[in-house]
Amino acid sequence: MSNTTDSEGLILRQDYFNDPSPWSALVDLLQDTFSIDISLQDQFCGPDPTSMPFGYFDETGRCVANFSAFSMPLIINGRVVRAAGYQSGAVRPEWRGRGLYRDLMQRAFARTKAEGFELDILLTDKPALYERYGFRAFQQHVFVGPPPETAGPLPPARRLSLQDPGDMRLLKTLLQDRAPVSGRFAVAGQMEMFHLNACFDPDIRLSLVADTTVVAWKFDGGTLRLLDVAGPAIPSLAAISSALDLRAERMEVCFPPDRLDWDGTPALYQGYTWLMMRGDAADNIDGPVMLSPMAEF
Numbered sequence: 001m002s003n004t005t006d007s008e009g010l011i012l013r014q015d016y017f018n019d020p021s022p023w024s025a026l027v028d029l030l031q032d033t034f035s036i037d038i039s040l041q042d043q044f045c046g047p048d049p050t051s052m053p054f055g056y057f058d059e060t061g062r063c064v065a066n067f068s069a070f071s072m073p074l075i076i077n078g079r080v081v082r083a084a085g086y087q088s089g090a091v092r093p094e095w096r097g098r099g100l101y102r103d104l105m106q107r108a109f110a111r112t113k114a115e116g117f118e119l120d121i122l123l124t125d126k127p128a129l130y131e132r133y134g135f136r137a138f139q140q141h142v143f144v145g146p147p148p149e150t151a152g153p154l155p156p157a158r159r160l161s162l163q164d165p166g167d168m169r170l171l172k173t174l175l176q177d178r179a180p181v182s183g184r185f186a187v188a189g190q191m192e193m194f195h196l197n198a199c200f201d202p203d204i205r206l207s208l209v210a211d212t213t214v215v216a217w218k219f220d221g222g223t224l225r226l227l228d229v230a231g232p233a234i235p236s237l238a239a240i241s242s243a244l245d246l247r248a249e250r251m252e253v254c255f256p257p258d259r260l261d262w263d264g265t266p267a268l269y270q271g272y273t274w275l276m277m278r279g280d281a282a283d284n285i286d287g288p289v290m291l292s293p294m295a296e297f
């Protein structure tokens with residue numbers, strides 16, 4: 001961790017996640033700004049060890065501004081791309097408009113550039129903030145279509161509980177060794193956000209299919225929305241839907257379905273954030289993509 005003091009008496013801290021008091025001050029900043037509780041990560045595997053947080057703290061220890069980078073390797077068109085994600089960007093209202101965010105963004109971008117990341121990725125509802133740094137917005141698409149033929153009698157899926165320590169140990173193992181859910185565009189390794197996103201949205205269900213694969217899904221009575229699949233291999237959509245046995249009329253897959261042995265028609269994703277990227281690897285993306293909602297950050 002390194003600290004410096006700026007002209008307004010604020011202390012700049014970097015790489016401070018091992019220190020409980022600035023970590024808890026960041027938890028408060030994100031709770032106050034976005035109404036999310038990132039301390040839920042402590043119940044799973046703690047904060048992402050690849051995180052590179054940059055924050056300003058006042059003399060009482062309150063975090064007034066933060067912007068974090070983290071490592072999020074991606075698969076793009078079959079190749080592993082060393083990507084840096086950016087998250088936890090917030091400035092307390094009374095400190096806005098003074099250039100603190102600009103300062104923190106520039107520090108984080110300089111750090112990931114120095115560390116050799118080849119792609120930068122973020123999700124935002126304020127694309128203009130990042131366009132001036134060369135980020136390009138990608139319209140995300142879900143993939144919709146009729147259910148596949150059933151895959152024959154398969155053992156039923158077992159629901160996993162976020163409250164069950166054994167289930168969470170299993171989830172951790174499967175996320176650690178997961179095969180990317182798509183060869184076109186997917187996260188290659190990242191587990192903290194999967195757990196956090198499952199905690200944030202009570203409608204998300206996690207099921208164990210064929211004893212080796214966790215499937216994150218939602219069902220509204222008609223549409224089965226497949227959010228992510230984590231395990232050493234990706235089963236076909238037919239095998240997944242047979243194991244879930246929901247009798248859905250329509251499938252909506254929230255990532256490119258190239259590994260599901262099923263094809264869907266791309267449809268505009270009605271999210272409130274833009275997926276933004278910069279770097280050569282992003283320029284090679286052709287066709288519709290979506291970052292699994294379980295990897296949202």
Ligand SMILES: CC(C)(COP(=O)(O)OP(=O)(O)OC[C@H]1O[C@@H](n2cnc3c(N)ncnc32)[C@H](O)[C@@H]1OP(=O)(O)O)[C@@H](O)C(=O)NCCC(=O)NCCS
Nearest residue numbers: 089090091096097098099100101102103124125126128129
């Ligand atoms: C967005 C936010 C982080 C900006 O913080 P800030 O400290 O006021 O920003 P700065 O004063 O450093 O301004 C940095 C630049 O962003 C621009 N900017 C500020 N707010 C903006 C907004 N809402 N939309 C677009 N651009 C914005 C500024 O004009 C400035 O541009 P410049 O560098 O060309 O001069 C802050 O308003 C905030 O915390 N909002 C709520 C949480 C949020 O939206 N976070 C971003 C998540 S992606």
